[in-house]
Amino acid sequence: MFDGISTQLLFGQVLIGLINGSFYAMLSLGLAIIFGLMSVVNFAHGAQYMLGAFIAWGLLNYLGVPYWGALFIAPVVVGAFGLVMERLILRPIQNLDHLYSLLATFAAVLIIEGLVRQEFGSTGLPYNSPLPGGVNLGFMFMPWYRLWVVVFSIVVCFGTYILIEHTKLGAYLRAANERPEIVESFGINVPRMISLTYAFGVGLAGLGGVLAAPIYQVSPSMGSNLMIVIFAVVVIGGMGSILGAILTGYLIGIVEGLTKVFYPEAANLVIFVIMIFALILRPNGLFSGKEGYK
Amino acid sequence: MTRTLWLGLLLVALIAAPLAIYPVLLMSILCFVIFASSFNLLLGYAGLLCFGHAMFFGTAAYVAGYLLKTYGVSVEVALIAGTLLSAAMGYVVGIISVRRSGIQFAMITLAISQFVYFLLLQAEFTGGEDGMQRIPRSTLFGIFDVSDHMAFYYVTLTVAVLAVAFFYRVVHSPFGEILRAIRDNEPRVESLGFRPERYKILAMTLSAGLAGLAGALKAMVFQFATLTDVSWPISAEVILMTLLGGLGTLTGPMLGAGIVILMNDELAQFGEWALIAQGVILLLVIIFFRRGVVGELSALWRRLRPSPDQNQDRG
Amino acid sequence: MPSDPQPILKVENLEAWYGESKALHGMNFDVREGELVTLIGRNGAGKTSTLRSIMGIVGNRTGSIQFRGKELIRKRTYQIAQEGIAYCPEERAIFASLSVAENMTLPPVLRPGGLSDKDLFEAFPNLHARRKSGGSKLSGGEQQMLAIARILRTGSRFILLDEPSEGLAPVIVKQIGTQILRLKEQGFTIVLVEQNLQFARLVADRHVVVENGQVVDTLTPEDLSADLDRVKTYLGV
Ligand SMILES: Nc1ncnc2c1ncn2[C@@H]1O[C@H](COP(=O)(O)OP(=O)(O)OP(=O)(O)O)[C@@H](O)[C@H]1O
Ligand SMILES: [Mg+2]
Numbered sequence: 001m002f003d004g005i006s007t008q009l010l011f012g013q014v015l016i017g018l019i020n021g022s023f024y025a026m027l028s029l030g031l032a033i034i035f036g037l038m039s040v041v042n043f044a045h046g047a048q049y050m051l052g053a054f055i056a057w058g059l060l061n062y063l064g065v066p067y068w069g070a071l072f073i074a075p076v077v078v079g080a081f082g083l084v085m086e087r088l089i090l091r092p093i094q095n096l097d098h099l100y101s102l103l104a105t106f107a108a109v110l111i112i113e114g115l116v117r118q119e120f121g122s123t124g125l126p127y128n129s130p131l132p133g134g135v136n137l138g139f140m141f142m143p144w145y146r147l148w149v150v151v152f153s154i155v156v157c158f159g160t161y162i163l164i165e166h167t168k169l170g171a172y173l174r175a176a177n178e179r180p181e182i183v184e185s186f187g188i189n190v191p192r193m194i195s196l197t198y199a200f201g202v203g204l205a206g207l208g209g210v211l212a213a214p215i216y217q218v219s220p221s222m223g224s225n226l227m228i229v230i231f232a233v234v235v236i237g238g239m240g241s242i243l244g245a246i247l248t249g250y251l252i253g254i255v256e257g258l259t260k261v262f263y264p265e266a267a268n269l270v271i272f273v274i275m276i277f278a279l280i281l282r283p284n285g286l287f288s289g290k291e292g293y294k
Numbered sequence: 295m296t297r298t299l300w301l302g303l304l305l306v307a308l309i310a311a312p313l314a315i316y317p318v319l320l321m322s323i324l325c326f327v328i329f330a331s332s333f334n335l336l337l338g339y340a341g342l343l344c345f346g347h348a349m350f351f352g353t354a355a356y357v358a359g360y361l362l363k364t365y366g367v368s369v370e371v372a373l374i375a376g377t378l379l380s381a382a383m384g385y386v387v388g389i390i391s392v393r394r395s396g397i398q399f400a401m402i403t404l405a406i407s408q409f410v411y412f413l414l415l416q417a418e419f420t421g422g423e424d425g426m427q428r429i430p431r432s433t434l435f436g437i438f439d440v441s442d443h444m445a446f447y448y449v450t451l452t453v454a455v456l457a458v459a460f461f462y463r464v465v466h467s468p469f470g471e472i473l474r475a476i477r478d479n480e481p482r483v484e485s486l487g488f489r490p491e492r493y494k495i496l497a498m499t500l501s502a503g504l505a506g507l508a509g510a511l512k513a514m515v516f517q518f519a520t521l522t523d524v525s526w527p528i529s530a531e532v533i534l535m536t537l538l539g540g541l542g543t544l545t546g547p548m549l550g551a552g553i554v555i556l557m558n559d560e561l562a563q564f565g566e567w568a569l570i571a572q573g574v575i576l577l578l579v580i581i582f583f584r585r586g587v588v589g590e591l592s593a594l595w596r597r598l599r600p601s602p603d604q605n606q607d608r609g
Numbered sequence: 610m611p612s613d614p615q616p617i618l619k620v621e622n623l624e625a626w627y628g629e630s631k632a633l634h635g636m637n638f639d640v641r642e643g644e645l646v647t648l649i650g651r652n653g654a655g656k657t658s659t660l661r662s663i664m665g666i667v668g669n670r671t672g673s674i675q676f677r678g679k680e681l682i683r684k685r686t687y688q689i690a691q692e693g694i695a696y697c698p699e700e701r702a703i704f705a706s707l708s709v710a711e712n713m714t715l716p717p718v719l720r721p722g723g724l725s726d727k728d729l730f731e732a733f734p735n736l737h738a739r740r741k742s743g744g745s746k747l748s749g750g751e752q753q754m755l756a757i758a759r760i761l762r763t764g765s766r767f768i769l770l771d772e773p774s775e776g777l778a779p780v781i782v783k784q785i786g787t788q789i790l791r792l793k794e795q796g797f798t799i800v801l802v803e804q805n806l807q808f809a810r811l812v813a814d815r816h817v818v819v820e821n822g823q824v825v826d827t828l829t830p831e832d833l834s835a836d837l838d839r840v841k842t843y844l845g846v
Pocket of ligand 2: 656658699
C-alpha cells in the first residue's frame with residue numbers, strides 16, 4: 001500500500017512505538033501526579049526508573065528473585081527511596097521557588113547515576129525476558145513479553161487514572177491539589193499525603209524500570225535520556241494533566257515509530273519538533289483547560 | 295578607589311598566571327567564566343532557568359571549528375561567527391520558550407537542547423560520535439601567529455575581559471534594570487506598559503551570544519569540539535557554577551567556574567566521583583547556601599562591618 | 610446562658626504574620642461552651658487572620674491558643690482539626706475538580722456525632738439535587754451551604770465560620786441564619802465573623818470587636834442595640 005514499505009516493517013515499528021509509548025505514558029503519568037500535588041518537577045524520575053531496573057537485575061542476580069517478584073518488590077523499594085528523598089531534599093525547600101526543587105532533584109540524578117555507574121560501569125547489563133517466544137500474527141511477529149508490557153502498562157495507567165478520578169482517595173488528591181491547606185483543615189494529614197504521593201509517583205517510575213529491564217539494556221544512563229523526552233511529552237500534554245500525560249505518552253510513542261518507517265533520520269527529532277509546534281500552536285498544552293488534575 | 299586597585303592587581307595576576315599554572319587549564323577556566331556569566335545573565339538577572347545552555351556553547355564550538363578547519367578563517371572571525379550564530383539561535387529558542395515561564399521554561403529549553411544535540415549528531419560536518427578533531431588555531435587578524443599555548447592564553451584573556459565588561463554593561467544598563475524588575479515582579483512590569491516577553495527574548499539572545507563566544511573560544515583552546523559540548527552535563531555544570539558562586543552576583547559565577555573546573559581537574563582521575571561531587575555540592579548549595587560563596591561571604595561581611603546605610607535595608 | 614465558667618477556647622496574646630507582614634498584634638478573647646461569638650470589625654482588621662491563626666493556616670504565629678485545655682500554638686493544621694475544630698473559610702473553597710457530592714463527603718469523620726451523608730443531604734435538599742454537578746457550577750448561596758454542610762460531617766462541635774453572608778441575597782442570608790441558629794440549638798459552639806450587623810445581632814451571644822489585629826471591645830447584644838452608632842464607627846460604615 002505504501003510503496004516500498006512492507007506491512008511487516010510498518011506494524012513492527014508501530015509496536016515498538018507502542019512499547020516506547022508505554023514507558024512515556026507511565027513515566028509522564030508519575031511526573032504529572034507529583035507535579036499536580038507538589039508543584040515539583042521531579043527531575044529524578046528517570047534515575048528512579050533506572051533504579052527500578054537495577055533493583056530487578058540485582059534481585060535476580062544476587063538473590064535469585066525472578067522477574068515476577070521484582071515486579072512487586074522493586075517499585076516498593078524505589079517508592080521507599082522516594083520517601084527518603086522527599087524528607088531529605090524536598091521538604092526543606094518546599095516553600096521556595098519551584099525551580100529549586102527541579103534543581104535539587106536534578107542534583108539527586110547526578111548522585112544516583114554517578115554512584116550506579118561507579119558500581120556497575122557504563123555498559124548495559126542483560127536481563128533475560130521472563131516470557132520468551134511469541135506469536136505469529138500473520139502480518140507480524142508479536143513477542144509475548146512486549147504484548148505483556150503494552151497490556152500491563154495500559155492497565156496501570158488507566159487504573160491510576162480511575163483511582164484519581166473516581167475514588168475517595170483520588171478526591172483527596174484532587175482537592176489537595178487545589179487547596180492543600182483547606183484539605184488539611186478537615187483533619188487530613190496532608191504532609192503525609194504529599195510524601196506518599198511522591199512515593200507513589202516514584203514507585204511508578206520504578207515499576208517502569210522493571211518492565212523496561214528485559215527490553216532495553218539495564219544501564220546507568222537509561223533514565224536520563226528518557227527523562228528529557230518525558231519532559232517534552234509533559235509539555236505537549238499540559239503540565240499536571242493526568243489524562244493528557246497518558247494519551248500524549250502513547251501518541252508520541254506511536255508517532256515516533258511511524259517516523260522510523262517513513263523518515264528514519266528524523267525519528268529522534270520528531271518528539272521535539274512536535275513539542276515546538278505544540279508550543280507555537282497551543283501555548284497551554286494539548287489537553288489543558290483548567291488548572292489541576294483532569 | 296580600592297576597587298580599581300583590586301582590579302589592577304587581579305589583572306596583573308591574570309597576566310602573570312601562565313608562568314605558574316598550566317595555560318590550558320587557565321584558558322579553560324576563562325572560557326567557563328564567560329559561559330557562566332552568560333548563564334548568570336539569564337537566571338541571576340532575568341530569573342530564567344535555561345536548562346539547555348550547552349546548545350549555544352556547543353553549536354558555536356562546532357561552527358567555529360568548521361570555519362577554522364575548512365576555510366582557515368582567522369581567530370576573530372571564528373569567534374564572531376560563533377557568537378552571532380548562537381545569538382540568532384538564542385533569539386529563536388527565546389521566541390519558542392518564553393511562552394511558558396518558570397519551571398516549564400527550564401523543561402522546554404532542555405528539550406530543545408536535546409533536539410539540537412540530535413541534529414548535530416546527525417549532521418555531516420560535526421563528525422558525529424567522533425567529534426571534530428585537530429581544529430587549528432589560525433592567525434589573529436590574519437597576521438599574528440597565536441598557535442602556541444602562551445600566545446593563545448593572552449588572546450583568551452583579552453576576549454574574557456571584554457566579555458565580562460560587556461556583561462557588566464548589560465547588567466547595569468536600563469535594560470538590566472528592567473530584567474531584574476521582570477524577575478521580581480513580572481505582572482507589575484507588564485502593567486507599567488512593558489512587554490516582558492520582548493525583554494526576555496533579548497536577554498536570551500545576548501546570553502546565547504556570550505555562551506557562543508565561550509564555546510567558539512573553547513574549540514580553539516582545546517582544538518576539538520565534541521558532542522559533550524552540547525550535552526546536558528555541560529548545561530548542568532554551568533548551573534552548578536552559577537549557583538555555587540552566587541546567583542545574581544556579578545563575580546560569583548566566575549568564581550564558581552574556577553572552582554568547578556579546578557575540582558573537575560582534581561577529581562578527573564577518580565572516575566564518576568567528579569559527577570557525584572557536583573551533585574552533592576549542588577544539593578548542599580540548594581538546601582543550605584542558596585546565596586552561593588560570594589553571596590554568603592558578602593552577607594557575612596555586612597554583618598561583621600555594618601555600615602549605617604546598609605543597616606537600614608538589611609534590617 | 611454561659612453556665613460553664615471555663616472557656617473552651619482561650620486566645621491570649623496571639624500574634625500572626627504573613628511572611629514579613631504582621632496581621633495580628635496580640636489578640637485576647639475566649640469562647641465558652643455552647644456560645645455563639647461574633648468577630649466584628651472593619652475590612653482588614655484581622656478577623657479572618659484570627660480564624661486562620663487558630664487553624665494554623667498563617668505563615669507564623671505566637672502567643673497561646675488553648676482549646677479544651679490543650680495548647681494549639683505548636684500544632685499543625687490537621688492536628689488542630691482533629692482536636693475538634695471545624696473551619697469554614699471566607700472564600701468557601703469549594704473544590705472545582707470535585708463534584709458536589711465529593712465535596713460534601715470529603716471531610717473525614719473524626720469523632721462520633723457527625724452528620725451522616727443522608728442527614729446532610731436531607732438538611733440541604735438543593736445540594737442533593739445538584740450532587741453530580743461540578744463544584745464550580747454552584748451558585749454563591751449553594752456554595753456557602755455546601756461549605757457549611759461538609760464540615761458538619763467531621764463530628765467537630767466547635768465551628769469557625771467566616772462571613773457566611775458575604776455577597777449573598779437577603780433571602781439566602783436568612784436561610785443561612787436559620788441554619789446557624791439550628792446549629793446553636795443543637796449545642797454547637799460557634800465563632801462567626803460577620804460584618805452584617807442585622808445578621809450578627811440576631812444570632813450572637815457576644816460580639817468581639819477587632820481593630821488593627823487586636824480586640825478593642827466586647828459587646829453584648831444589648832450594647833449593640835443600644836449603641837448602634839458606636840458600633841457602626843467600629844465597622845467603618
Ligand atoms: N495572605 C496574606 N498575605 C499578606 N497579608 C495578608 C494576607 N491576608 C491578609 N493579610 C493582611 O492582614 C490584615 C488582616 O487581614 P484579614 O483578612 O484578617 O482581615 P479581615 O478582618 O478578615 O478583613 P475582611 O473584612 O476584609 O475580610 C490585612 O492588613 C491584610 O492586608
Ligand atoms: Mg476576612
